[in-house]
Amino acid sequence: TVSGTTEQSEVEGTTPPANEIDISAQVDAALEELTSSVLSLGPNGEAPAGFESTELTADEVAQIQAAGLTAAIVMHYAGNDWSSAQIEGLKDEFARLGIEVVAVTDADFKPEKQVSDIETVMALNPDIIISIPTDPVATSAAYKKAAAAGIKLVFMDNVPADMVGGTDYVSVVSADNMGNGAASAHLMAKALNGQGKIGLIYHDADFFVTAQRYQGFKDVLSQYPGIEVVEEKGIGGPDFAGDAQAAATALLTKYPDIDGLWGVWDVPAEGMMAAAREAGRLDLKIATQDLGTNVAIQLAKNELIIGLGAQRPYDQGVAEARLAAAASIGKTGLPVFVALGALPVSHENVLEAWKTVYSVDAPSSVSSVYVK
Amino acid sequence: MSKELGPVIEMREISKSFGSNPVLKAVDFSVEVGEVHALAGENGAGKSTLMKILQGVYQKDSGSIYISGSKVEITDTFSAKKVGIGMVFQEFSLIPSLTVAQNIFLTNEPTKYGLIRDSKAKSLATELFKTMEVDLDPGRLVESLPTALWQLTEIAKALAQDAKILIMDEPTASLAKHETEGLFSLIQRLKKKGISIIYISHRMDEIYRIADRITVLRDGSRVLTSRLEDLTPEKIVEAIVGREASAHLLHHDRSENISEEIVLELENLTCGSKVQGVSLKLRRGEILGLAGLMGSGRTELLNTVFGVLRPTSGTISINGKRIRNNSPSDAISNRIALIPEDRRSQGLVLDHAVTENLTLPLIDQLTVAGLLSSKKVLKKSQEIIKQFEIKLAHPEIKVGSLSGGNQQRVVIGKWLATDPEILMMDEPTAGVDIGTKGEILDLVRTIANSGKSIILISSELPELLSVSDRILVMKDGRVSKSLDRKEIPNEEYLQLAIQGAS
Amino acid sequence: MSNQTAFAPILSRLKRFEWRQNIIYIAFVAVFLLFAVLLRDSGFTNPNNLMNILRQTATITVMAVAMTYVIAAAEIDLSVGSIAGLSSVVTAMSISSWGLVPGIMAGLSVGLVAGAISGGLVAWLKVPSFLVTLGMLGLLVGVARWITASAPIPIADQTYIAIFGGGQLGPVPTIFIWVTLVVGIGAIVMNKTKFGRHVRATGGNLVAAGYTGVKTARVKFIVLMLSGGGAALAGMLYAGRLQSGRFQWGTGDELSVIAAVILGGTSLFGGRGQVIGSLFGAVFIGLINNGLILMGLDVSQQQVVRGAIIILAVALSRKK
Amino acid sequence: MSNQTAFAPILSRLKRFEWRQNIIYIAFVAVFLLFAVLLRDSGFTNPNNLMNILRQTATITVMAVAMTYVIAAAEIDLSVGSIAGLSSVVTAMSISSWGLVPGIMAGLSVGLVAGAISGGLVAWLKVPSFLVTLGMLGLLVGVARWITASAPIPIADQTYIAIFGGGQLGPVPTIFIWVTLVVGIGAIVMNKTKFGRHVRATGGNLVAAGYTGVKTARVKFIVLMLSGGGAALAGMLYAGRLQSGRFQWGTGDELSVIAAVILGGTSLFGGRGQVIGSLFGAVFIGLINNGLILMGLDVSQQQVVRGAIIILAVALSRKK
Ligand SMILES: Nc1ncnc2c1ncn2[C@@H]1O[C@H](COP(=O)(O)OP(=O)(O)OP(=O)(O)O)[C@@H](O)[C@H]1O
Ligand SMILES: Nc1ncnc2c1ncn2[C@@H]1O[C@H](COP(=O)(O)OP(=O)(O)OP(=O)(O)O)[C@@H](O)[C@H]1O
Ligand SMILES: [Mg+2]
Numbered sequence A: 001t002v003s004g005t006t007e008q009s010e011v012e013g014t015t016p017p018a019n020e021i022d023i024s025a026q027v028d029a030a031l032e033e034l035t036s037s038v039l040s041l042g043p044n045g046e047a048p049a050g051f052e053s054t055e056l057t058a059d060e061v062a063q064i065q066a067a068g069l070t071a072a073i074v075m076h077y078a079g080n081d082w083s084s085a086q087i088e089g090l091k092d093e094f095a096r097l098g099i100e101v102v103a104v105t106d107a108d109f110k111p112e113k114q115v116s117d118i119e120t121v122m123a124l125n126p127d128i129i130i131s132i133p134t135d136p137v138a139t140s141a142a143y144k145k146a147a148a149a150g151i152k153l154v155f156m157d158n159v160p161a162d163m164v165g166g167t168d169y170v171s172v173v174s175a176d177n178m179g180n181g182a183a184s185a186h187l188m189a190k191a192l193n194g195q196g197k198i199g200l201i202y203h204d205a206d207f208f209v210t211a212q213r214y215q216g217f218k219d220v221l222s223q224y225p226g227i228e229v230v231e232e233k234g235i236g237g238p239d240f241a242g243d244a245q246a247a248a249t250a251l252l253t254k255y256p257d258i259d260g261l262w263g264v265w266d267v268p269a270e271g272m273m274a275a276a277r278e279a280g281r282l283d284l285k286i287a288t289q290d291l292g293t294n295v296a297i298q299l300a301k302n303e304l305i306i307g308l309g310a311q312r313p314y315d316q317g318v319a320e321a322r323l324a325a326a327a328s329i330g331k332t333g334l335p336v337f338v339a340l341g342a343l344p345v346s347h348e349n350v351l352e353a354w355k356t357v358y359s360v361d362a363p364s365s366v367s368s369v370y371v372k
Numbered sequence B: 001m002s003k004e005l006g007p008v009i010e011m012r013e014i015s016k017s018f019g020s021n022p023v024l025k026a027v028d029f030s031v032e033v034g035e036v037h038a039l040a041g042e043n044g045a046g047k048s049t050l051m052k053i054l055q056g057v058y059q060k061d062s063g064s065i066y067i068s069g070s071k072v073e074i075t076d077t078f079s080a081k082k083v084g085i086g087m088v089f090q091e092f093s094l095i096p097s098l099t100v101a102q103n104i105f106l107t108n109e110p111t112k113y114g115l116i117r118d119s120k121a122k123s124l125a126t127e128l129f130k131t132m133e134v135d136l137d138p139g140r141l142v143e144s145l146p147t148a149l150w151q152l153t154e155i156a157k158a159l160a161q162d163a164k165i166l167i168m169d170e171p172t173a174s175l176a177k178h179e180t181e182g183l184f185s186l187i188q189r190l191k192k193k194g195i196s197i198i199y200i201s202h203r204m205d206e207i208y209r210i211a212d213r214i215t216v217l218r219d220g221s222r223v224l225t226s227r228l229e230d231l232t233p234e235k236i237v238e239a240i241v242g243r244e245a246s247a248h249l250l251h252h253d254r255s256e257n258i259s260e261e262i263v264l265e266l267e268n269l270t271c272g273s274k275v276q277g278v279s280l281k282l283r284r285g286e287i288l289g290l291a292g293l294m295g296s297g298r299t300e301l302l303n304t305v306f307g308v309l310r311p312t313s314g315t316i317s318i319n320g321k322r323i324r325n326n327s328p329s330d331a332i333s334n335r336i337a338l339i340p341e342d343r344r345s346q347g348l349v350l351d352h353a354v355t356e357n358l359t360l361p362l363i364d365q366l367t368v369a370g371l372l373s374s375k376k377v378l379k380k381s382q383e384i385i386k387q388f389e390i391k392l393a394h395p396e397i398k399v400g401s402l403s404g405g406n407q408q409r410v411v412i413g414k415w416l417a418t419d420p421e422i423l424m425m426d427e428p429t430a431g432v433d434i435g436t437k438g439e440i441l442d443l444v445r446t447i448a449n450s451g452k453s454i455i456l457i458s459s460e461l462p463e464l465l466s467v468s469d470r471i472l473v474m475k476d477g478r479v480s481k482s483l484d485r486k487e488i489p490n491e492e493y494l495q496l497a498i499q500g501a502s
Numbered sequence C, D: 001m002s003n004q005t006a007f008a009p010i011l012s013r014l015k016r017f018e019w020r021q022n023i024i025y026i027a028f029v030a031v032f033l034l035f036a037v038l039l040r041d042s043g044f045t046n047p048n049n050l051m052n053i054l055r056q057t058a059t060i061t062v063m064a065v066a067m068t069y070v071i072a073a074a075e076i077d078l079s080v081g082s083i084a085g086l087s088s089v090v091t092a093m094s095i096s097s098w099g100l101v102p103g104i105m106a107g108l109s110v111g112l113v114a115g116a117i118s119g120g121l122v123a124w125l126k127v128p129s130f131l132v133t134l135g136m137l138g139l140l141v142g143v144a145r146w147i148t149a150s151a152p153i154p155i156a157d158q159t160y161i162a163i164f165g166g167g168q169l170g171p172v173p174t175i176f177i178w179v180t181l182v183v184g185i186g187a188i189v190m191n192k193t194k195f196g197r198h199v200r201a202t203g204g205n206l207v208a209a210g211y212t213g214v215k216t217a218r219v220k221f222i223v224l225m226l227s228g229g230g231a232a233l234a235g236m237l238y239a240g241r242l243q244s245g246r247f248q249w250g251t252g253d254e255l256s257v258i259a260a261v262i263l264g265g266t267s268l269f270g271g272r273g274q275v276i277g278s279l280f281g282a283v284f285i286g287l288i289n290n291g292l293i294l295m296g297l298d299v300s301q302q303q304v305v306r307g308a309i310i311i312l313a314v315a316l317s318r319k320k
């Protein structure tokens, strides 16, 4: 999927040093490997099943449509592209299946609010709840109550503590977070030709998804001994762009010769971009996660952002809808852990990647600034 | 033990300064058992400060205090209470959001099983008011009361403490005749019970009525202590102001200064139930007095003319032109000014500097190229400070730290500086010392002589009689009588008119 | 004549009924009826759902009762949310190390100590409570994160969970007992004891209260300490309900708590304190959240409507 | 004699210097020197780094200047953060639809209109600004999410980015020009004009100001409208810096902004307004953040130390 690397080095017009060819080849091979396999395992070590395992037959669809089901979506946070795309995928697929979405809630990252939200939507007696727990321990009791009421639960990314797939809940659909972290590490290595100093900006919270990416990134980075991590800085939010900007500014101040930065998702990366611009460091190489609009624009412009590992939230939503619907009509043998492969995105493939992630064409704000 | 001889309070060589401003200079002061001891002096002489030291609100810098012969250290209001001192504060110690009864018994609440019995407090308060001959519902929130009732509540609060020494700092400043009389008979009864009273007032007649002895302070020093029968009123005034005072309370006929031109005309002005169909004409150069009992609606009438209250019906005309005063700023642009009844809540921003308070309505005159000039502000302020002899350490000092009378002068100065055509004054001399009171009344005459018109509310009838050309008596929101000054032979006649007997 | 005297107090009471201060009850009933009609098929009036609303607002209610005292004394406490978080963490850690009772004591002490520090600074150094408690807010969250490395601390003790979380005493959920106790004591102390009176006097006019012999500094110290204690109890209720302690429990609650208090009729400028009003203020906010979710609105629509309802309720409370 | 008169005003001024109100300058210098020594090898005093601190606090500063007026008038505005977010979004959308100038106008109008609505309710219906602007806070975030479906709206217009973001006018970054303009005008209007005086009088004593002819309702309306305008400008600066509009820009800024104002010496109870102090308050907070990050502290440690510094700075400002 990542092509044109040789072209790029030709454009730069220099004779590549010997090690660059090695790195490029190594990276391309590694990325190839990544897209076709999933690094993450399920919450109980389950092997991942693919997106295709969630397909429904025409018969099943008809049966579902006839059942008159209702669903509620209980998010941890609904204010970013990832959540929007996921909800979009869920709603589209539920509509296709004739399932009414009766409630959508946003816990604003607060477990106690999420527990309340679960209790509240249960008053509507939905057949299905699709949810991502903000906190596995704190929300567990509430989810168990829902499960006990016969509601079919499908989770995104993470499951509550002490709940067993296939019995307490139907399934968990996850992005390959480790894989996405790994992808951005490979892309970073490639952009730096395997040599340089970088700083990392991570999410300083006990949050499964972001922790996995961070892990994935660091694991892969250790394969590239030429890259030195000069400092890691955590950000706590809620103003992630601002926090990341401040952290990036500090790194740029302290290490004027720093070559690159990694940000734990696109919103912090936007703050890091602002810091780079203010420091006049348009040569800085930033790798991140998630294909948000603003980072996509930078990728299209081939400026600052050199690559990222993207999730496929829309497809994830579709898969969750299907699994829940299937369980509701009593289908058995459903996979308890479905993972969608990592998607490495760089300048070359950003437009196709957009289509893959959001199942629509890239908006003109992205496509129109694409530099060949 | 109880038959202690000698003074119940003795303060020796008390000194106190605020910053670099010496306010009390080695003052000696003593009070006998069962004595009413008057404390007099100009505004800012240090009377309130001396008493606040006794009450534990301020700490003395040096000197000593003896209660019934033994030396005490009064470090806070608690220790003052413990030795039996209670005080009626000049600037009030009431909590606006509590009821009258709750205020009266604050820190003294009647309780049962640890819970407050508000009904008991209310009935105790009702009894208290009965002895004061005041009709006031103790269940009312203090914030809804007019100034005079605040004052009565403040007095009741001090009485409820069962103190053996009672300090009263200008308790009658906002009271009219009737309430004052009630207070006096109460003081006589307290005296009989052996309670000592320290009485601060600027009203000479009151001091003569009730006090046994008097102490006069000037500029923080004691200048006189004597039994009253040994003194003439002139001597006291001289001690207070430091020179012979003029006879400002004499009425002068100034009819030659009054033109026939009507500047302000009210026709059937009504505002709620407090002002009902008031019609009046104010001529150029005239000083119109408003008399009436408490609650007769005088304040509301002026407030309606000034745009603080909206009339429900009737008209206001200025120079023959009908106007609409929707707010004080409209009234001000019609060259009307009002010196309000309550200086603390209506007249001043206590936290702001004197200069800022003085120049607030004058800003337009003090700009250079659209921006305020600090130089002009200071110059103008100093002019006003000088004219009204406002006593302060520095013009930038917060107005809240001025003495009561000086605060009142700031309010008067601020409004007179706007050079209004129609000046309305609601109890303007409350708390102002005897020397300045005369000067203010002279100023009122001068202003009127220069072709301005004045409406004056005063509960002090001699004052009202001395300057007014005409007096309207109000009762229940209506004008019950309009008297030419010449028709009023004496104070008693006016008093009867106010009470509605004649 | 006797008739008149019997009616007079009621009449005068009605006349003195302040719409502005009591708008919360009217708004509460209005919104409740509105939802009951609109959502009659969505289970809004289902006893279970109503119970849930009360349960969900219990923590805010507890903090709001304590905050009523702080605001009545003309101070403010922005640190309640982070005290709750820290207390949940400390309780959870202490229970697992030393058992139930020491755990509860430790959790409560955290709040009282934190409140006492803020209170001491405000009362005796006379510094603005807004800044002190804002500093405290950051400091305590930081401490809670630090000692837990931002991770949740699970609570296994079933007794604790029964007492502070989902347990029942006979047919009554324990959480209602907590709320009833806190609101009941809070209301009685505010209206019927010297302390409550002195709190309102301090907030109504600090100088006057001081002249009258109210120990205003001590009052301020105590209200802030109590607020810390209330927040700690709320944190322990969070911990019971979420079966774990974590620094995030309570994050951002300060604004909701203050809003509940002011909606309930307590003035931000002090001198007044309506404990029952605060209860209704807290439940009112929970009611709106619940109803809007049941309506099936989008998240953004929920925010818009919730904001509009608050503005509307407040606007209706205008002085006529 | 002439000597004495020349010195007298300076001396009396020094004597009247209020430590309490001017603590921010002392705290600022102290913290600055501390960091300069501790972090001499980490580039803290690097001109670039200092520039960055100013740049990053620009949005808070702009909002704090406007908020100084609101607080001086004894009101509060909790909606500034969400006005900034909405304005960033509206600006971004309008620029891409209609171009630069209409975009700027639209962004600014959003703030002025939102502020005018709050202001109108506060001024003429006399409802507490805390609740009105809290309602507004939710409402506007909801609107911003709704119209953008929670997505960022990129800004491609380079002129806009130059003016509101990282551009320079000659050697001077445009953002400094904005800050200088806002602070300069803010300080002059507060101290040197009738309006500023009226704002402080309104906040100092509403009734007395009214009796003196100040149109207090109009003053309240205008300060809240201005605060909306200031927040909109801040939102546009966010949008320029981050090259996009997003509902989250500005989230949670209200507390930082109010803290900056109060640190700067403006009293939460109104009557006082120190615009320059607010600038220093805002930069002070930025300074601490920057220094603590450069020190390499963890998020939790940063929070603890930041909280402690604020408490300490405030405690030192106590009346002696
Ligand atoms: N808290 C304070 N801070 C600074 N100066 C003060 C303070 N209280 C009083 N003063 C000053 O002390 C002096 C004496 O004031 P005080 O109130 O004792 O006068 P007073 O004799 O009661 O006058 P009045 O008759 O006007 O009430 C005045 O100059 C006043 O400005
Ligand atoms: N004795 C009283 N008991 C209860 N309320 C009273 C009493 N006297 C006046 N009030 C209340 O005070 C308010 C206005 O009275 P106020 O004393 O200001 O009128 P006024 O005629 O200006 O009196 P004054 O002559 O003292 O200025 C009204 O709300 C009235 O109900
Ligand atoms: Mg005095």
Ligand SMILES: [Mg+2]
Pocket: B146, B298, B299, B300, B341
């Ligand atoms: Mg009156």
